[in-house]
Amino acid sequence: MTTVESGGPGLAQERRVVTSIPGPRSQELHARKAAAVANGVSQTLPIYITAAGGGILRDIDGNQLIDFGAGIAVVNAGNANPDVVSRVQEQVAAFTHTCFMVTPYEGYVEVAEALNRLTPGDHPKKSALFNSGAEAVENAVKIARRSTGRDAVVVFDHAYHGRTNLTMAMTAKNMPYKKGFGPFASEVYRAPMSYPLRDNEAAGTKLSGEDAAKRAISQIEKQVGADSLAAIVIEPIQGEGGFIVPAKGFLPALQAWCNDNDVVFVADEVQTGFARTGQMFACEDEGVVPDIITTAKGIAGGLPLSAVTGRAEIMDAVHGGGLGGTYGGNPVACAAALGAIETFERDDLPAKAAHIGEIMLGELTTIRAQHSAIADIRGRGAMIAIEITKPGTLEPDPELTAAVAAEAHANGLVVLVTGTYSNILRFLPPLVISEELLREGLGVLSDAFDAVDK
Incomplete structure (x- = not known):
């Protein structure tokens, strides 16, 4: 039986990568999932969560990932909100x-x-x-x-x-x-x-x-x-x-x-x-x-x-x-x-979302200046995305998009791939995420682009 750990606002707001992602316990549980759950229900990142709060997800292996997904814009007010x-x-x-x-x-x-x-x-x-x-x-x-x-x-x-x-x-x-x-x-x-x-x-x-x-x-x-x-x-x-x-x-x-x-x-x-x-x-x-x-x-x-x-x-x-x-x-x-x-x-979360957007747009603009595959940065507030294409064109590049996402996941950042052409990285952090975690997550994303380019 899985032990449910305490989450919510009391969860330590720090990224920790202590195993490979997914770790051995998540891999074991994912094998059980494959045997018990219909194949049509798939996962973006098969880590199994035991606690969440603020801007952090903790998995069954003890890894703590920065959450740029918010359950697809669901826990806007934070996981386990009091x-x-x-x-x-x-x-x-x-x-x-x-x-x-x-x-x-x-x-x-x-x-x-x-x-x-x-x-x-x-x-x-x-x-x-x-x-x-x-x-x-x-x-x-x-x-x-x-x-x-x-x-x-x-x-x-x-x-x-x-x-x-x-x-x-x-x-x-x-x-x-x-x-x-x-x-x-x-x-x-x-x-x-x-x-x-x-x-x-x-x-x-x-x-x-x-x-x-x-x-x-x-x-x-x-x-x-x-x-x-x-x-x-x-x-x-x-x-x-x-x-x-x-x-x-x-x-x-x-x-x-x-x-x-x-x-x-x-x-x-x-x-x-x-x-x-x-x-x-x-x-x-x-x-x-x-x-x-x-x-x-x-x-x-x-x-x-x-x-x-x-x-x-x-x-x-x-x-x-x-x-x-x-x-x-x-x-x-x-x-x-x-x-x-x-x-x-x-708590005026609309204002917090606007502030998150200002930070994200600024940091993503810096990343874009170093990576010509980023064709567009768009969105409002805490709903921001980048579109990735073959450099110098508008031809979608889903392979590069998937590679950047995988690199980010491996280093403790949850990001989501979307778009008609599967060439969009979308960012939906909880509106209660700290500025420190937000900037750290954007740093992980920048490193992911650097690693994939190399």
């Missing part, structure tokens, strides 16, 4: 489940009230709670279709929205998310995304956000038609697609077109939400107020919870019983969310 832990412990001791659709409880209502208050816009809003980001996106589409009486949904190149049948159809990348799992849901259409690095090369000049929006809208009007369209669903900064930040003006232009054509504008903030980008929600950067916003990941400090929050008249278009699920808005997850939200607001 506000989350105390509320969860109190709730678990009271009751763990009743099903909100059968006998409701206050925690669900409190989370909905907080979301209605925190999300952009001062219009009347309502929320519904679910379990995962994919569930939230799928329910947002259901609500938009019911509200408009239309069927079509538009998504964008490089988008990622989930692993259910509908959200796989909405996701752009084939491998590993879609290959062999069709046929997919119908009435899903794809439009071109604003991708400044690659748009500018293709256009031979700088393509503005407004011009990129005109390109997308033209395709939507020709191939779908506004009168058939229920919703546009877009990540304000794309996540799995490679942390693509659209050019300024792109999102507001799309929103304006939706408003003019009674199309529901859905912001998928599953990865960007809850202080990650230096604001509570990424769409706030340009003052975009979505009709519906989907959230998950950072909402509940690591417990499974997601939400759809939207204009009250849109949310109320669905008949009674049309939304829900056995576990949606579980009382323990709701307690965790209230603890996480308390931390976000009291």
Whole structure:
């Protein structure tokens, strides 16, 4: 039996590499995993964690790695966050489940009230709670279709929205998310995304956000038609697609077109939400107020919870019983969310994310000056990525990307590879990471580039 070590904020905030990574105990446990767990559930770095907190992950071999992943932007407020832990412990001791659709409880209502208050816009809003980001996106589409009486949904190149049948159809990348799992849901259409690095090369000049929006809208009007369209669903900064930040003006232009054509504008903030980008929600950067916003990941400090929050008249278009699920808005997850939200607001984690971004952009710019394979540095707040290409070109270099990641892993830094072409290193440190650890992690990354180049 594995002993669970004490983690949370009390965990020593220092990198320690005491064995190879993965170490012998992790390798032994991974062999058990291979025998017991379906092969389709794979791991980026097969180290087995016994404690986590601040900016550190401790594995079963005693290695302590700097965490630049945060469980894919989930533990924004920190692993084993005290506000989350105390509320969860109190709730678990009271009751763990009743099903909100059968006998409701206050925690669900409190989370909905907080979301209605925190999300952009001062219009009347309502929320519904679910379990995962994919569930939230799928329910947002259901609500938009019911509200408009239309069927079509538009998504964008490089988008990622989930692993259910509908959200796989909405996701752009084939491998590993879609290959062999069709046929997919119908009435899903794809439009071109604003991708400044690659748009500018293709256009031979700088393509503005407004011009990129005109390109997308033209395709939507020709191939779908506004009168058939229920919703546009877009990540304000794309996540799995490679942390693509659209050019300024792109999102507001799309929103304006939706408003003019009674199309529901859905912001998928599953990865960007809850202080990650230096604001509570990424769409706030340009003052975009979505009709519906989907959230998950950072909402509940690591417990499974997601939400759809939207204009009250849109949310109320669905008949009674049309939304829900056995576990949606579980009382323990709701307690965790209230603890996480308390931390976000009291400790001003959006400001901490902005500060993390300033440090990362500065250090990554220095690394880029020494390595011509880094074609782009982008993102906002504590959601930063670098795109790696063959030097002097925009040809993706997934092999170099994987090699740099592997070198970083071996030296005690958790980084994630992403992007349509698997040539993006993305960085999502917990917002409570110390500046010292953050800079040390960036130093490990710099050394990884040096080692791979040699």
